[in-house]
Amino acid sequence: MPPQQFDPPSQLALEAQVTQPADQPFIDAAQALVKAGFLFVNRPGRPYQAYDLTVAQMDVIGALARAEGASLSCSEIAERTLITKGGITGILDRLEARGLVKRILSVANC
DSSP: OOOOOOOOOOHHHHHHHHTOGGGHHHHHHHHHHHHHHHHHHHSTTOTTTTTTOOHHHHHHHHHHHHTTTOOOOHHHHHHHSSSOHHHHHHHHHHHHHTTSOOOOOOSSOO
């Protein structure tokens, strides 16, 4: 049997889907969130700028700081940040290489 062909939706159909009056509050909220994120990341004097950190790295450091000295596993860090568990390892590698975090061996290794 040959593969089934799907035609992409027309531009008009897409416009109709994103301009439904019932969806407007969600569209407005999404735009406000995107704008807030852009303003936060790009504002002058942002706290992580002086340390040459990415937003993700700052998110991890913030999660660790809020743990108030308690050790966190990779899974726990992922739960407390906007980063996937798979992304945590690379971020921790880079932070550890810079001497900003220290890993402690545990039963649940990162």
